[in-house]
Every structure is written in C-alpha cells, then in structure tokens.
Amino acid sequence: MLLPVVLAARFQESALLCRADGPIRGPADLAGRRIGVRAYSQTTGMWLRGTLADRFALRPEAMRWTTFEDAHVPEYRDPPWAERVPPGSDMLAMLRDGRLDAAIFGNDTPAGDDLRAVFPDPAAAGEAFRAAHGFTPVNHLLVAQRALLEEAPELAPKLVRLFPATAADRAALGPALALAVRYCVEQGLLPRPLAAEEIWAGLPATVA
Structure with a gap:
C-alpha cells in the first residue's frame, strides 16, 4: 500500500x-x-x-x-x-x-x-x-504491506509520522503521480491509466 x-x-x-x-x-x-x-x-x-x-x-x-x-x-x-x-x-x-x-x-x-x-x-x-509541471520528479515513495495495515490501520499514520521531513499529502503528490501514470502507460509500463483513488486504495482517511 x-x-x-x-x-x-x-x-x-x-x-x-x-x-x-x-x-x-x-x-x-x-x-x-x-x-x-x-x-x-x-x-x-x-x-x-x-x-x-x-x-x-x-x-x-x-x-x-x-x-x-x-x-x-x-x-x-x-x-x-x-x-x-x-x-x-x-x-x-x-x-x-x-x-x-x-x-x-x-x-x-x-x-x-x-x-x-x-x-x-x-x-x-x-x-x-x-516550470512545465510544477514539481521535482519523485523516485521513491514509502510502501507497506496491505495486509499489515488492514489488520492494524493505526500503523499507517504512525509510519508517516516517522518521516516528518519528507511526508507529504495526497493532494500535493497528485500532479507527480498523475504524470508518472501517463508516462508509464505511454511507455508500456502500465496496461491502463490508474485513477487517484486506485493509487491510494486502502489508505486510511486519517493519513493526509
């Protein structure tokens, strides 16, 4: 996740x-x-x-x-x-x-x-x-096992708080992820575009 x-x-x-x-x-x-x-x-x-x-x-x-x-x-x-x-x-x-x-x-x-x-x-x-896109390209984002977070949803905000200097919110990351998805589809890395709700599927609402 x-x-x-x-x-x-x-x-x-x-x-x-x-x-x-x-x-x-x-x-x-x-x-x-x-x-x-x-x-x-x-x-x-x-x-x-x-x-x-x-x-x-x-x-x-x-x-x-x-x-x-x-x-x-x-x-x-x-x-x-x-x-x-x-x-x-x-x-x-x-x-x-x-x-x-x-x-x-x-x-x-x-x-x-x-x-x-x-x-x-x-x-x-x-x-x-x-200047064209409004952000610096992101190379690595943090992920966690879906089963672990589904079993203990309180872990997600705790994990995010461990990285105060680099934590963002979903809205701020939206442009970078949207462009990355477009590029991935055009380059044969994804079979179809992913909507924002699919990208963040399962993330608790308590996480920005």
Whole structure:
C-alpha cells in the first residue's frame, strides 16, 4: 500500500550520459540510438523517456533500449523496443567502448572526462521540467504491506509520522503521480491509466 512519504526526489537530466567524443550533441540526437538502462522499469528511465517524448517528440520506440536486468515485478516483460544483453554485461563499459550511444545511470553517475551529459545544461533542463509541471520528479515513495495495515490501520499514520521531513499529502503528490501514470502507460509500463483513488486504495482517511 502506498504511503504519502517521498524517500527520494531529484531532477533526472544529469543521469543521461554519452561519450564526450561522440556524435550526440543533445537529446534530439538520440533518435535511432542505442540507450542503456539498468532496467526498463527504472524510475529515472521512466522520467527521462517522458521528457524525451514531451519536449523532443521522441517516443520510446524511436530509440533502441538496452536493459541489463528484470523489473522488480516478476510478471512484467520489457516492450518490443527493448533488448536484454547477455548476463554479465557491463553498461558503463559498453558506453565507453561504443556499443551504447548513451546510458541512464542512477543517483551516482560515473566520473571521467570521457563522459558528459546528453543535456548540454542538465540544471537548466531540470528547471524547465519544474516550470512545465510544477514539481521535482519523485523516485521513491514509502510502501507497506496491505495486509499489515488492514489488520492494524493505526500503523499507517504512525509510519508517516516517522518521516516528518519528507511526508507529504495526497493532494500535493497528485500532479507527480498523475504524470508518472501517463508516462508509464505511454511507455508500456502500465496496461491502463490508474485513477487517484486506485493509487491510494486502502489508505486510511486519517493519513493526509
């Protein structure tokens, strides 16, 4: 069950890297290119694919996505425009030797003068996202087992109170979740849109 606690939020543009000496000069150059990402379902990849579609008219299927592991949901299968590499493959090594044109990393991006961000000014691109949508993308939210909270509903507000610095309310998270749902449907991560009441289903009314 989803709880209104943001564990991580950040702009994503600095996580998309290419080779410094490569031909890519900006996001528009990614059409037809091979892009690595740890898992197609990775949250950073979802936000970046949404940005590429919204700002540069690059739908997910316009690029060749290369994945290295499964999603955290066993039933999920990558879409046809994603290809799995052989076990043991290294995304950073593939980027550096040219087998990948670009790659999406997590919060800890690799260092080295041989790499640079695909977005020429990642900070400005992040601010452009916030200006367009009004929020910083969320990467991780707190969840709890539904059976546990159904058995003891009083636990939900107690869990939220454990995170006073990052607790939010459902209304404040609404725009981020609504856009994430749209992106997930467009990218083949969800079979259909989810309404807000479905996202928060089962959360006690005592939780904001």
